[in-house]
Amino acid sequence: MSDQRASRRRVLAALGATGMGSFAGCSGLLKEDPTADGSQTAGSSPGSTTDSSLNTAIANGDALRITEFSYEETSVRQTDVVTLTLTVANEAVEPVEADLVFQTVEDELHAETQSIPSESTTTVTAQRELLQTGEYPFQAAVVYDGAVVATVETSISVDEFPSSFVGVEGTDFTLNDGTIYLSGADANSEFLVGLTHPHHKQLRPLVFDGLEHIGASVLRLFVSTAPVEYGGPFPGEDNEKFFRRFDMAVTEAKRRNIRLSIPIMSGGPHYDAHPVDHLVNHVPGYVYAAETAAEIDDFYRNEECIELYKEWVEELLTHENHLTGVEYRHDPTIMMWELGNEIAWTEPWTRESQTLRPWIEEAGPYVKDLAPDQLLTTGVHGWPDGRNDFVGDYQPDCIDACSLHYWVGPGHYDLSESEAEALLKEKIEAAHDRLEKPLWFSEYNWGHPAHPDSPGELADGFLEERNGKLEKWHTRLDESDVAATAVHQVSPKEVVEGLMERKRSSTTIYPFEDDGTVEELRRYARLTREKSTATAVPELADSES
Template sequence: MVRRRTILRNGSTIAGSLALPGFASASSDTAASRPDDFLETNGTSFSIGRRSHYLSGTNNFWLADVWTTRDEVDAALDQAAALGLNTVRTWAFCAGREGHCFQPTKGEYNEAAFEHLDYVIEAAAKRGIRLILPLANNWGAYGGMEKYVEWSDTAEEHDDFYTDPEARQLYRDFVKKVVTRTNSISGIQYTEDPTVAMWELGNEPRAQQKGVDVLGDWIKEISGYIKDLDPNHLVSTGMEGFYNSDGDDWLRDGSQGTAYVDHHRIDTIDACSFHLYPDHWGVTPEYGTEWIEDHVRDARQRVGKPAYLGEFGIQVDRDASDAEQIARRNEIYDTWYDRLDDLDADGGVVWQLTLKKRAQYDDGFYVFPDDDRTTRRIERFANRMDAKSGRPLHADQKRRRTRHD
């Protein structure tokens, strides 16, 4: 059998040397940056090739969106790479939408959508960026779990997604279709490509109707199923990190049907996922700092696995063009990034760095390239995580860091 690293190196040479559709010619430095070792865990830390690794990244769901062009993919990933980010989280799901959605109708798959994801993976690989890929959505956007419920003859409500045999099988079929796919550009099976950092079972799964035990059973089943299909990659929940305890607020009292500690203790879950949105949750940014502290501590001391902040954001009123709001956001991001660093957390992935042409869709959480005061915070964190991972800064990164500091 040919070793996968041989395949990957050959694949990067092919992708880097041929003028593939949509690809700009890559320099030898870019081609050489393709990931060739899988993200792993070492106790309560991430590692790559036996060296500690910290995630610095951004979300960008637009990358895998059905209407995003390849040029836009390249521009967005160039933007992330220019800031020194090593991780991008983007959707690997779409159900019931028109266009080249992954699964536009029940049980039917659209090859064009999968070829677009192939391109996203290859474009990330060329830049040395790894991807976190959620496989379903708790929310209605891009179909969501309720689309599987709608397609089932026996399911009726959202949480039937976790228990209804037909809905579960439809989801398992889709998971297998994605996880075991062979990339049409590189010829590398997804299971053999270290560009995929981690699979997430879903984006922010909750079981508010059926409760913690039902969600726990589903997490155990599906994470085990993915591990059977793909023993090379890490698997996490993609959850927001709500507790099931005696807390005196809805984030901690179990009402969301999630249990941060118990659900991440499941053997086939490799890392602890949590998110942070004070503006949406009705709490203060100071509570957000406490949220970070609690989740990193509990991941280390009670679960024994790495913890990464998979989404976080402070909302800005773009219509008001209020410099004070942006200054407030930046101050909060500085505090959170510093706390992640001080606690030696395993990663922070902001929501979300994206292209200026998406401004019309901005909900106040978007970070654009010309938001220099915010992007420099993101870049500083990336530089710090690279230093902790033992990777020297590239010359252009050193120049940017000097300029920003």
């Protein structure tokens, strides 16, 4: 038996002669000229022989027969890898060498040259990941002496996965027949989308491996804020490169059964509200693009800025993933959209009112009309320091859940323990009791100033301190039935210090190296799964994987 790869040119020529090459619209396979570098002859093809009686028997279908073309799976869903089995019987008294071929709807070919023993069978297999829903046809053939002597077809029905959208009931997220609590992380979109990195295909699975290891069931996936000249997206521009990369990230989340919350763009919070002179998908970038806008805050009140934002919303939500064939707005993997990450007035504490409600009531219904099956939140910071009107900004009916970014450590707002506890209590009560909506605890971690002597190194005792804070917060979140959480941020050491050659920050979590932190995140992930009543809750990955 030979496991050498069959000649693609020889196989294509044989399939073309029978019309099999145009199977399922794959006519492009036949455009290759089989005689471009010399035609195959009977004497040079596998299976050629001077025994004309054997050739005749094979040509008549009396010697080589397909006895099985099957797959084991009883039900198949998106991202499943199916194994197709092809068994060919040789009823002749001599061994026969032939090409055994698999052809799919997507013009891909798997072919092997096999020596089939006399009066015996040979079995070959091929695996295929199925990403698109619906009927997925496959065809197999036996090619002998440049001619197709046997063919068979089968079709696999592929179901949508996940099978349903996350919903809302009161202060809970729901999934089909019950409640679902989710825990996960933010991750650097630079690593997940990788617009500026030629090795993005290495970065993405490594980050998702880390997310899976900590037990993440939800990921806050940022739309890139890379400038347009580096492949970043912007309404009206050529966004193909961005979408192809973003498609890969969405599809990888689908493979891992990790739900996504996606900020549509980045805001212009007070620490990053400087004018820009290039197109980029954040508030200053929109102001730069709008001829009638003069200052950063015009984004929330200028009609041209609002129309540009809506143009991007429509392009993003109606984009069809080139891998799955599903528009983003119809994909249950995307649990929720966020109007923007940390949207706020530039100096909100100087204003009589900090609310963005008029803008939210303009933008929110536009998103919900396009994507009624997916949830919507604002993405505001939610702090009591004059940045946002937490209650006012979440009152509009178009907003399904409240989000909160909780930065209370010495590396950020440096609140005392009592102040931090009071803040968390206040926001949970506001979301659950006053607004009667779920709380999406979408950014949190214990940040610390950089090590004074070694930037990028954690201060002595920092990990133990962080682990204690996380455990305390998780216990409080669990007791309060907070619907979903995302710790900020998970990036593997192999990515940060290896491929990217960077220094870590105190809010970077290494998902395989940070002793205690990983165990605590997995502990909380286990709690969220145990208290969920929905039957379709994702399983917690093995800690050894």
